[in-house]
Amino acid sequence: MLDRIKSVAELTSYIRHLIEGDLSLQDVWVSGEVSNMTRARSGHWYFTLKDSDAQLRCVMWRSDAARQTSPIDNGDAIEVHGKIGLYEPRGEYQLYADAIRPVGVGDLYQQFERLKAKLAAEGLFDAERKREYPAFPHQIGVVTSPTAAAFQDILNVLKRRFPLAEVILSPTMVQGNDAPRQIVEAIGRLNAYTEVDLILVCRGGGSIEDLWAFNDEQVALAVAGSRIPVITGVGHETDFTIVDFVSDVRAPTPSAAAEQAVPNLADINAGLRLLTERLDGMMYDALLEREDKLNNVQRTLDYISPARTIANFRQRVDDLHGRVQRSQQDRLRRLRDRLDSKTAALEAASPQAILNRGYAIVTRSDDDRRIISELDATPGTGITIQLKDGELKARIEDKDAHEQYKRTLF
Amino acid sequence: MSNINELSFEDAFQELEKIVTKLESGELNLEDSVNLFERGRQLSARCQQILDGAELRVSQLTEDGGLDPMD
Numbered sequence: 417m418l419d420r421i422k423s424v425a426e427l428t429s430y431i432r433h434l435i436e437g438d439l440s441l442q443d444v445w446v447s448g449e450v451s452n453m454t455r456a457r458s459g460h461w462y463f464t465l466k467d468s469d470a471q472l473r474c475v476m477w478r479s480d481a482a483r484q485t486s487p488i489d490n491g492d493a494i495e496v497h498g499k500i501g502l503y504e505p506r507g508e509y510q511l512y513a514d515a516i517r518p519v520g521v522g523d524l525y526q527q528f529e530r531l532k533a534k535l536a537a538e539g540l541f542d543a544e545r546k547r548e549y550p551a552f553p554h555q556i557g558v559v560t561s562p563t564a565a566a567f568q569d570i571l572n573v574l575k576r577r578f579p580l581a582e583v584i585l586s587p588t589m590v591q592g593n594d595a596p597r598q599i600v601e602a603i604g605r606l607n608a609y610t611e612v613d614l615i616l617v618c619r620g621g622g623s624i625e626d627l628w629a630f631n632d633e634q635v636a637l638a639v640a641g642s643r644i645p646v647i648t649g650v651g652h653e654t655d656f657t658i659v660d661f662v663s664d665v666r667a668p669t670p671s672a673a674a675e676q677a678v679p680n681l682a683d684i685n686a687g688l689r690l691l692t693e694r695l696d697g698m699m700y701d702a703l704l705e706r707e708d709k710l711n712n713v714q715r716t717l718d719y720i721s722p723a724r725t726i727a728n729f730r731q732r733v734d735d736l737h738g739r740v741q742r743s744q745q746d747r748l749r750r751l752r753d754r755l756d757s758k759t760a761a762l763e764a765a766s767p768q769a770i771l772n773r774g775y776a777i778v779t780r781s782d783d784d785r786r787i788i789s790e791l792d793a794t795p796g797t798g799i800t801i802q803l804k805d806g807e808l809k810a811r812i813e814d815k816d817a818h819e820q821y822k823r824t825l826f
Numbered sequence: 827m828s829n830i831n832e833l834s835f836e837d838a839f840q841e842l843e844k845i846v847t848k849l850e851s852g853e854l855n856l857e858d859s860v861n862l863f864e865r866g867r868q869l870s871a872r873c874q875q876i877l878d879g880a881e882l883r884v885s886q887l888t889e890d891g892g893l894d895p896m897d
């Protein structure tokens with residue numbers, strides 16, 4: 417390769433490939449002091465990282481520069497992550513930086529990872545430790561700073577979504593050396609004195625140092641040991657702290673934690689409306705169904721009703737009744753006729769009637785016995801002849817002597 | 827059954843849900859259905875009343891466990 421004369425470009429390109437082919441140079445942290453800090457109008461950052469013995473040109477493209485949270489300035493001790501490349505027009509190698517952090521923060525990351533591994537090994541992050549909390553919390557404990565914007569964010573969300581709840585703030589500092597102790601106590605007070613349904617442990621966004629209290633082991637243990645379920649909302653979307661791993665629910669921000677904690681009033685209203693509509697619909701259906709059934713039964717009942725049979729029977733009874741009456745009347749008339757004829761016969765047979773027809777009843781005057789046979793009287797017997805209007809008295813004569821009258825007469 | 831006007835939102839809402847489920851099972855006689863329905867309407871009204879009147883209450887827990895109302 418080097419056995420013939422090269423152009424500068426060829427040589428530079430060769431060196432660039434050597435550098436960029438070395439993977440240990442493509443993922444490297446470098447620490448040093450910032451100098452020649454230039455923020456170009458394009459948004460790219462150019463600076464030199466130096467220590468007492470050497471210096472390194474650094475460039476950070478706009479896309480990476482925009483993501484940096486800690487401001488850096490000349491003289492700052494920082495740690496820069498990136499890859500070494502070669503800028504051929506100038507023949508300069510430089511660090512293409514993608515992350516910057518203050519010196520010391522690296523230690524924090526190591527602490528973070530150590531604690532995370534330890535607590536994970538103790539099982540504090542296990543999914544089965546995560547607890548449910550009520551869908552409609554009555555009381556919500558909030559562990560945060562009363563003066564922080566995060567607290568107002570939480571209140572705004574709760575007012576809008578679920579004003580039925582009652583908020584109990586357990587105030588604490590959320591950053592500084594005393595913050596871990598205070599947070600532990602604030603969680604402890606809620607557990608000791610209240611019956612809140614859940615606790616929001618919250619802090620707004622900030623640098624890793626600002627959020628550090630939430631990576632404290634004692635704070636993590638307090639969250640893990642809380643009798644009451646805990647939702648954490650610490651920092652911004654991408655920030656993860658140790659308490660996020662031990663809490664029952666991790667929300668990306670304080671507002672999101674408040675949203676997690678409660679149902680939405682609008683949803684509840686819709687749910688209530690839906691329930692009420694179902695209730696009304698059901699009652700309507702139930703009544704309609706009963707009405708249908710009733711109508712059906714009514715129809716069946718009409719169909720099988722004995723009313724017609726009863727009417728038939730009634731008519732037959734009427735007929736029979738008429739026939740009975742008529743036959744009774746006939747019978748009576750016949751009886752009356754017979755009675756009449758018998759009465760007439762009786763009357764016709766009465767002695768008076770016989771007398772009236774010119775017959776007479778003859779009795780012996782001495783003993784009143786009727787004379788029916790010629791043997792009942794002898795000549796000389798006194799007799800009484802009863803006629804229709806009175807009596808004649810006579811005496812029986814001798815037959816022969818009486819014949820004389822006949823002869824004489826005719 | 828408890829007095830409707832003393833029920834919390836949650837209790838009223840849950841009872842309402844139960845009543846609707848029970849009615850939907852369709853195993854009740856008409857009189858029971860009507861009674862449940864009336865109770866359901868009252869629960870619904872109670873829930874609405876609580877929602878309409880709801881205002882977030884905020885207080886602060888003191889060192890010794892007391893509660894100070896906050897504005």
